[in-house]
Amino acid sequence: MARWEPDARGRLEQAALALYGERGFEQTTVAEIAARAGLTERTFFRHYADKREVLFAGAGSLQDLLVNTLADASDAAAPIDAVASALEAAGVLLQERGDFARQRQAVIAANTELRERELIKMASLATALAGTLRRRGVKEPAASLTAEAGIAVFRVAFESWVVEPTQRDLPQLIRDSMNELKAVTAGT
Amino acid sequence: MARWEPDARGRLEQAALALYGERGFEQTTVAEIAARAGLTERTFFRHYADKREVLFAGAGSLQDLLVNTLADASDAAAPIDAVASALEAAGVLLQERGDFARQRQAVIAANTELRERELIKMASLATALAGTLRRRGVKEPAASLTAEAGIAVFRVAFESWVVEPTQRDLPQLIRDSMNELKAVTAGT
DNA sequence: TGTTTGATGTCAGTCGCTGTCATCAGCGTA
């Protein structure tokens, strides 16, 4: 017989997403999240650094997927296209968790502090992509610019995917956005 | 005879920048900032929404300059080049306040919470630029992509300008970064 | 001269977050 119910982290994440969605992020206390998960406030902070981080538990695996896909991309591909393929792989992952991703994004969009946290996670993705590009031989500032541009493409595509009523294909939206960026940066 | 010393906001900003630089952001309390400015903690929060915001008082005027410059750009210029000229104008402004900008940036770079705040300010700039582009007739998602790409260029250029020991010209760095982005997104 | 205004002070209170110590089922080991 286990001493505690298993998967404390999962229960905390579920409780937090539900409460943030019902009452809003600011109107929810950490004590309430912990109580719904059958735990105490102190235990919440043993699992998550702060009240926001509980919504971003999956960021690490997304970053791993991005970096690994980019690292495995063909050397023949131009850096921007290698980044594009990595972004599409991330798009596939997010689309598989479609309902969860949309609910989570609605909560984040409703609160400025959560948007801040999301932005720094995106910046972390860009930094990781830039490092991988450098390991592939891309020099600075090309590596950082390619990575930042890629993340910008991803952000715009994800934004429209979340909002759209008709569930368009996220990887396709990413490809479209990338083509749009190329068109927009092409000289007149 | 004035009832209070004038320029409470300016004194708070100076005190905050100095203390954040000396002890670090986390090790500084709002009460200490207020005391150095000859005020109370409560008054600090009447001028700034939170402990971070005191470092971003100039963000509004920077955004105004960006938007106005973009709005006044020649209709003949491609959107990305109109954005580039606005970014260069912002670069001139920052370069004029060179020492202050560098000291401020060192403080921000040293703390994650401050980097989060800076990222959302940059995102706000991108949103404002995208709106101005739309008013100039650019459609979505081209407007958002152009704005986001422009901010990415600005971020990379500003980063290297801050770090560089030799004080290269910031507007020139922005032009170089923009050209690098165009090269990087050009098809193979 | 009386009134209003606006920036500030004072104080109490909530909540995010941390340090510290106690608890106790399960595990390995003698």
Add this chain to the structure above:
DNA sequence: TACGCTGATGACAGCGACTGACATCAAACA
């Protein structure tokens, strides 16, 4: 079997960020 160790959790005190409510009082105004 008995014993000690481990690791996840609970309990509690405390700090600092931030807020609401009320008081103050010089300056501007009627």
